[in-house]
Amino acid sequence: MSSTLPRTMTAIRKLHNQPGLWLQEDTPVPGIGPRDVLVAVTHAGICGTDRHIYEWDAWSRSRVVVGITTGHEFVGRVVAVGSAVTRATVGQRVSAEGHIGCGVCQPCRTGNAHICEKVDILGIDTNGCFAEYVAVPEENVWPVNPDIPDHIAAIFDPLGNAMHTVMAAGVSGRSVLITGVGIIGLMAVTISRAAGAGKILVADVSPRRLELAKRLGADVAFDSRDENWSQRARAETHDQGPEVFLEMSGNAKAIRQGFAALRNGGTAALLGLPAEPVALDLPNDIIFKGATVLGINGRKMFETWYQVENFLLSGRLQLDQIVTHRLPLADFERGFKLMQAGEAIKVVLEVSGSRFQVSSCEAAAVAR
DSSP states (O other), X not given: OOTTXXXXXXXXXXXXXXXXXXXXXXXXXXXXXXXXXXXXXXXXXEOHHHHXXXXXXXXXXXXXXXXXXXXXXXXXXXXXXXXTOOSOOTTOEEEEOSEEOOSSSHHHHTTOGGGOTTOEEBTTTBOOSSBSEEEEEGGGEEEOOTTSOHHHHTTHHHHHHHHHHHHHHTOBTSXXXXXXXXXXHHHXXXXXXXXXXXXXXXXXXXXXXXXXXXXXXXXXXXXXTSTTHHHHHHHTTTTTOOSEEEEOSOOHHHHHHHHHHSOTTOEEEEOOOOSSOOOOOHIIIIITTTOEEEEOOSOOTTHHHHHHHHHHHHTOOOOTTTEEEEEEGGGHHHHHHHHHTTSOSEEEEEOOOOSSOOOTTOOOBOOO
């Protein structure tokens, strides 16, 4: 490790087999291999996955190893590079794809690394970005355009999920139904509007989020507790139903209602993750309708990242109303509590600044 870097850092970690996360000030700064890049994190977004780990639900207990540094959405500055790194440079402002593919399975070798058979995920399988420093493979690094502000650059990951879902479904010129307007659902609203969608309908249980969805471009908002909202959605779309169904909630009832609303020949793109198996009326809602059903996982590397950048630079996306809170890293507990209470939508943590000052002359490689 280079002498210009500290040996320890502050990080948010899963230290115990129980709900909660813990701030540890003596966490070792990650070492890097020949193809790795070390990034001093400046901003990091709290994701729904991080909330699962914080709450320590059944999924996270079965998936996450105690002792890991959490977090996978970030922006920062490169402070060190491995000896075989060829493009990333010290001082460069970057984000990174959080899915680390194996590079050799068939999906990876055919342009589908987002569904790698042996994928490692930052902050889940390998130490993440809720820290002063994070190490990532150079292949995962994304240089950030200077016109994109830090609090937006830090959330390319969830924005990419929304972008992948919207673009895969092909919303341009078509009516769209979005079930679940949490963070990614709200992003899908503004992306759909920017992508030229026709009438946009949304369904959720939160009046606040439904109202925000309308400000972001939704035309009609339904309280999904209304048992008849799917019929009303069909009435709003020439009595045929929306042409595209984007499922962001993971709620079994909302999924069934969305399929019931979808018109014949429509397209459903499913991103939300149900907590348990979901029963569907396959004959009536999918087979007889001739529906196309797409499973959406993460972001297409790196097609989706280019799309996100282009949409952001066009100025057509409205995201500042979605990022509701910016908090210091040490105040992460408040961020999770605000999310649990429904008072926050997207929370971005601000890292106070690494103890390493980037300079143009600091380009020495760092190896384990």
